[in-house]
Amino acid sequence: MTLLELDRVEVTVGAPAHGGHCVARHEGMVLFVRHALPGERVIAEVTEVHRGYVRADAVEIIEASPDRVPAPCPWSGPNACGGCDLQHASTSAQLEWKASVVRELLARFAQVDQAVRVEQLPSTVGADGQPDAGWRTRVRYTVDAEGRPGLRKHRSHEVVPIERCMIAYPGIRSLPVLNRTWSADAVETVAPSTEPAFVVTDPARPIVEHAAGHEFTLSAGGFWQVHPYAAQTLADAVIEQLAPKAGETVWDLYGGAGLFAAAVADHVGVTGQVALVESAPDGVAAARQNLAKLPVRIVESTVERALVPPRGRAGRSSARLRGPVDLVVLDPPRTGAGKQVVTAIAASGARAVSYVACDPAALARDVATFQGLGWHLAQLRAFDCFPFTHHVECVALLLPARS
Numbered sequence: 001m002t003l004l005e006l007d008r009v010e011v012t013v014g015a016p017a018h019g020g021h022c023v024a025r026h027e028g029m030v031l032f033v034r035h036a037l038p039g040e041r042v043i044a045e046v047t048e049v050h051r052g053y054v055r056a057d058a059v060e061i062i063e064a065s066p067d068r069v070p071a072p073c074p075w076s077g078p079n080a081c082g083g084c085d086l087q088h089a090s091t092s093a094q095l096e097w098k099a100s101v102v103r104e105l106l107a108r109f110a111q112v113d114q115a116v117r118v119e120q121l122p123s124t125v126g127a128d129g130q131p132d133a134g135w136r137t138r139v140r141y142t143v144d145a146e147g148r149p150g151l152r153k154h155r156s157h158e159v160v161p162i163e164r165c166m167i168a169y170p171g172i173r174s175l176p177v178l179n180r181t182w183s184a185d186a187v188e189t190v191a192p193s194t195e196p197a198f199v200v201t202d203p204a205r206p207i208v209e210h211a212a213g214h215e216f217t218l219s220a221g222g223f224w225q226v227h228p229y230a231a232q233t234l235a236d237a238v239i240e241q242l243a244p245k246a247g248e249t250v251w252d253l254y255g256g257a258g259l260f261a262a263a264v265a266d267h268v269g270v271t272g273q274v275a276l277v278e279s280a281p282d283g284v285a286a287a288r289q290n291l292a293k294l295p296v297r298i299v300e301s302t303v304e305r306a307l308v309p310p311r312g313r314a315g316r317s318s319a320r321l322r323g324p325v326d327l328v329v330l331d332p333p334r335t336g337a338g339k340q341v342v343t344a345i346a347a348s349g350a351r352a353v354s355y356v357a358c359d360p361a362a363l364a365r366d367v368a369t370f371q372g373l374g375w376h377l378a379q380l381r382a383f384d385c386f387p388f389t390h391h392v393e394c395v396a397l398l399l400p401a402r403s
C-alpha cells in the first residue's frame with residue numbers, strides 16, 4: 001500500500017528507534033511514529049513520505065501505554081513545538097526508551113549485547129527551592145516573520161511561538177524574551193552557573209563555569225555542557241573509567257574549553273603530560289587560559305590533522321600528536337570520530353580510551369571500528385543529560401585486546 005502525506009492509519013507501535021520515534025508497520029510499510037509509546041495502538045498521520053518508510057505522528061491514542069502521562073508542556077505534541085520528543089512519557093519510561101535505543105544501536109552496528117541503564121542527573125532547583133524541570137542553560141529561540149520568538153517544529157523551519165519553555169533553566173525562563181517581539185532572526189540565551197541568565201548580544205562575552213575542581217572561562221557562544229550537572233557528571237565518569245596515574249600521558253581529543261584535560265591533569269601530575277586538541281578558535285583560546293597552570297599542551301588543529309596528517313606533507317609538528325600515549329579521552333561532535341581517527345587512536349599504544357558521545361549511533365559505529373582493530377567495549381554508562389528529548393549522553397570505556 002502506498003501511503004501519502006496526511007493519510008491516517010491505525011497501527012500498533014513497536015520499539016523506539018534513534019531519533020525520537022517508535023517503529024510501526026502497516027501493510028509492508030515501515031512507519032516512524034512520533035508521540036507514541038511502545039505497545040500503543042494509535043492512529044498515525046503521515047507527515048513525510050520517503051523511499052521504504054514514512055514518518056508519522058500519533059494523532060489519536062486508541063490503547064494507551066501505562067507509561068503514558070499527560071504532556072506537562074501545552075506547546076508540545078503533533079504539529080507543535082519540536083523541542084521535546086518525550087513529553088508524553090513518564091520519567092522511568094523516558095530512561096527505558098533511551099536505554100533501549102542505545103542497546104539496539106550497539107547491537108545493530110557493533111554486534112554488542114550490552115545491558116544499558118540510563119542514569120539521571122540531579123534535578124535543577126528553582127527559585128522557590130523546589131525541583132524544577134528546567135535543565136537547558138542555553139536556549140536559542142527562533143523568531144518568526146512577525147517577530148515572535150518561539151521554537152521550531154520538528155524537521156521544519158516553521159517557528160511555533162511559545163509563552164514558556166519548561167525545559168529552559170529557571171533563570172532563562174525569567175528573562176523578558178518571550179513576551180515581546182524581536183527584529184533578529186534568533187535570540188540566544190545563556191544561564192551560566194556563576195551569574196544571572198542573560199540574552200547573548202556578544203557571543204565573545206566571557207562566562208565562568210566550575211567543574212572537576214577547576215574554574216573555566218569561555219565565551220558565551222562557546223561549547224559547554226548544557227545540563228547544569230553534566231560537566232561534573234561526565235568528568236567524574238571519565239576519571240573513574242580511565243583511573244589516570246601519576247606520570248601518565250593523556251590525549252584529550254575534541255577538548256573544548258578544557259574540562260577533561262583539567263580533570264586528568266590533576267591525576268597525572270607534573271610528571272605526566274596532557275595534550276588537548278581542539279579546532280574552534282574560541283575553544284582553543286579558552287583552553288589556553290583555563291589550563292595555563294597545568295601540564296597541558298594545547299594543539300590548535302582538527303583531530304584528523306593532528307592524528308592523521310595529509311599524505312606527503314609533514315604538517316606543522318606543533319600541530320601533530322605522536323604516540324605512544326597511555327590514555328585517550330575523546331568527545332567528538334554528533335558525527336563521531338570516524339574510521340581514520342579511531343584507527344590512529346587504536347594504534348597509539350593507549351591502555352584505555354574513554355569515549356564521551358552525544359550521538360549513540362555515531363558511538364556504535366566507532367565502537368565497531370575499534371572492535372575490528374582488536375579493541376572491546378569494557379563499560380558503557382549512559383546519562384540523561386537532556387530530559388524530555390530523545391537525546392542521551394554515553395561514556396564508553398574501550399580497551400585494547402591485551403587488557
Ligand SMILES: C[S@@+](CC[C@H](N)C(=O)[O-])C[C@H]1O[C@@H](n2cnc3c(N)ncnc32)[C@H](O)[C@@H]1O
Binds near residue numbers: 223225256258278304
Ligand atoms: C562535544 S564538544 C566537547 C568539548 C569538551 N570536551 C567539553 O566537554 O566541554 C566537541 C568539541 O570538539 C570541537 N570539534 C569539532 N570538530 C572537531 C575536529 N574535527 N577536531 C577538533 N575539534 C573539533 C568543537 O569545537 C567542540 O569544542
